[in-house]
Amino acid sequence: MKLVIAYIQPAAFHNVKQALTEVGVGRMSVSNAQGVGQQGGYTESYRGADLEIQLRKKLRLEIAVNDDYLERTREAIITGARTGNFGDGVIFVVDLGECYRIRTGESGSPAVG
Amino acid sequence: MQLPRKSFLILPLLYVAVAPAPAAAQTAADAMFAVNNTWMLVATLLVFMMHLGFAFLEAGLTQSKNTVNILFKNVSIIAIGLLTYAIVGFNLMYPGEFSMGGFFGFAGFGIGTDAAGLTSEYSEGYTYWTDFIFQAMFAATAATIVSGAVAERIKLASFLVFATLYVGLVYPLVGSWKWGGGWLDEMGFYDFAGSTLVHSVGGWAAVAGVFLLGPRLGKYINGRIHPIPGHSLPLAAAGMFLLWFGWFGFNGGSVLSADPGLVSLVFVTTCLAASAGIIGAMITTWTVQKHPDLSMVLNGALAGLVGITAGADVVSVMSAVIIGAVAGVLVVFSVIFIDRIKMDDPVGAISVHLTCGIWGTLAVGIFSADHSFLTQLIGVLAYGAFAFTAAFLIFSVIKATMGLRVSEEDERRGLDLSEHNMEAYPDYQIMITR
Numbered sequence: 001m002k003l004v005i006a007y008i009q010p011a012a013f014h015n016v017k018q019a020l021t022e023v024g025v026g027r028m029s030v031s032n033a034q035g036v037g038q039q040g041g042y043t044e045s046y047r048g049a050d051l052e053i054q055l056r057k058k059l060r061l062e063i064a065v066n067d068d069y070l071e072r073t074r075e076a077i078i079t080g081a082r083t084g085n086f087g088d089g090v091i092f093v094v095d096l097g098e099c100y101r102i103r104t105g106e107s108g109s110p111a112v113g
Numbered sequence: 114m115q116l117p118r119k120s121f122l123i124l125p126l127l128y129v130a131v132a133p134a135p136a137a138a139q140t141a142a143d144a145m146f147a148v149n150n151t152w153m154l155v156a157t158l159l160v161f162m163m164h165l166g167f168a169f170l171e172a173g174l175t176q177s178k179n180t181v182n183i184l185f186k187n188v189s190i191i192a193i194g195l196l197t198y199a200i201v202g203f204n205l206m207y208p209g210e211f212s213m214g215g216f217f218g219f220a221g222f223g224i225g226t227d228a229a230g231l232t233s234e235y236s237e238g239y240t241y242w243t244d245f246i247f248q249a250m251f252a253a254t255a256a257t258i259v260s261g262a263v264a265e266r267i268k269l270a271s272f273l274v275f276a277t278l279y280v281g282l283v284y285p286l287v288g289s290w291k292w293g294g295g296w297l298d299e300m301g302f303y304d305f306a307g308s309t310l311v312h313s314v315g316g317w318a319a320v321a322g323v324f325l326l327g328p329r330l331g332k333y334i335n336g337r338i339h340p341i342p343g344h345s346l347p348l349a350a351a352g353m354f355l356l357w358f359g360w361f362g363f364n365g366g367s368v369l370s371a372d373p374g375l376v377s378l379v380f381v382t383t384c385l386a387a388s389a390g391i392i393g394a395m396i397t398t399w400t401v402q403k404h405p406d407l408s409m410v411l412n413g414a415l416a417g418l419v420g421i422t423a424g425a426d427v428v429s430v431m432s433a434v435i436i437g438a439v440a441g442v443l444v445v446f447s448v449i450f451i452d453r454i455k456m457d458d459p460v461g462a463i464s465v466h467l468t469c470g471i472w473g474t475l476a477v478g479i480f481s482a483d484h485s486f487l488t489q490l491i492g493v494l495a496y497g498a499f500a501f502t503a504a505f506l507i508f509s510v511i512k513a514t515m516g517l518r519v520s521e522e523d524e525r526r527g528l529d530l531s532e533h534n535m536e537a538y539p540d541y542q543i544m545i546t547r
Contacts, residue, residue, distance in 0.1 A: 010545040011525050011545075014331070032542050032544050043534075044534050044536065045534045045535060046535055051535075057543075059545075
């Protein structure tokens with residue numbers, strides 16, 4: 001079991017969700033994040049002075065997958081989120097030790113779904 | 114400073130008792146002029162408040178990434194409205210004499226008056242300056258109606274150019290046809306406080322703008338409507354209440370004096386129409402949409418207000434309720450219809466101001482025996498033809514030269530960042546999945 005953590009542009013979410021649905025991945029958790037990578041920050045202006053914004057708004061997707069779903073999940077996220085520009089995002093894959101479904105008490109691979 | 118009310122009344126009475134009759138009449142008339150003028154200035158304040166109402170309503174019903182932009186447009190419009198009215202609008206709307214058969218007249222650039230303009234010689238209801246500033250507040254309202262409809266994707270500079278031309282020239286020109294004593298006034302067309310002259314004029318421009326601009330990104334995909342919810346319904350609700358509050362002056366001041374009977378009647382018809390608008394919208398949205406939609410009900414209140422604006426002083430109280438209720442029902446269906454034909458109007462401006470402005474104007478012909486439905490219809494069509502054409506032309510020229518719409522990238526980032534390089538809510542974590 002793996003936990004796929006993807007940081008994407010908020011605007012990419014719609015396409016990523018669609019791509020994931022197409023490969024049969026419907027369960028995820030989405031949260032707000034701020035982050036920065038090669039895209040860097042940017043400058044706003046406020047009352048005559050420059051305001052350095054160092055973090056950009058991102059979305060964090062967390063998707064628990066069984067090993068056989070890992071490749072298609074990764075590909076779907078990339079398909080949905082890639083624009084070719086800096087700031088497209090990054091995907092981390094970490095090992096998922098245990099997983100439990102609260103409603104039924106299932107554990108392990110069936111709980112991942 | 115508190116005026117001791119009792120002595121204020123006693124003085125004229127003393128004069129009546131002691132002084133010769135003509136002087137007494139003069140002083141009583143002076144007192145009435147002062148009262149009238151004071152009320153008209155209070156009404157001016159109330160109409161001014163409507164700009165705050167519009168700012169809140171529009172900000173509440175649009176996304177937070179565009180809030181700076183919406184507020185900026187609202188702040189600019191009051192300035193543009195008042196200044197253009199001073200430079201050219203007032204004398205275009207009230208030319209005194211028409212040079213082109215009741216269609217066009219111009220009394221010259223700038224505003225100014227002589228000593229007589231400060232007295233009841235100018236008018237029993239108000240001084241020249243009061244007349245100007247009261248009417249100027251109306252002018253700015255017409256432009257602000259458009260800003261809501263074109264929100265979230267229009268270029269700021271393009272909008273400001275449009276607003277300057279439309280409020281500066283078109284609004285007063287067509288306004289002169291009725292309030293300036295022009296051809297429609299001579300025909301017997303009636304628009305008490307501006308259902309047509311203000312609201313539908315703004316509404317027609319909104320239609321032209323929305324049509325030429327196109328919908329917001331992601332609103333209509335594959336034939337489906339994807340709603341883009343506003344970011345703050347509390348702001349929107351506050352905006353509605355502020356607008357209603359301002360309407361006391363909008364309609365109450367259109368009596369053009371402090372006539373106790375008329376102003377108090379207008380207060381009642383206005384409020385009952387707004388209330389009926391809420392109920393009408395509430396029933397409609399609850400049945401058609403299964404759940405009562407707050408934004409529809411807010412639109413319903415405004416619909417009722419717009420609807421009664423044409424005839425608040427000439428229809429019966431019962432008629433006011435019916436007019437408001439029908440407006441409330443109409444606005445809900447209009448919002449749904451406008452969305453179905455892929456015209457993206459984030460705040461329902463077209464439905465509230467155009468649809469119900471037309472309804473309110475025609476309603477005068479239906480509910481008032483002294484006014485003809487046909488004449489009202491002619492007025493509605495004349496204003497529609499001219500205002501829409503003018504707005505369409507102005508928007509088209511802007512579109513061809515400056516461009517009307519921001520780029521896709523800018524629209525996605527939000528106009529606050531792309532047009533203003535600042536944020537409305539820098540401290541907040543805003544969830545954006547669009």
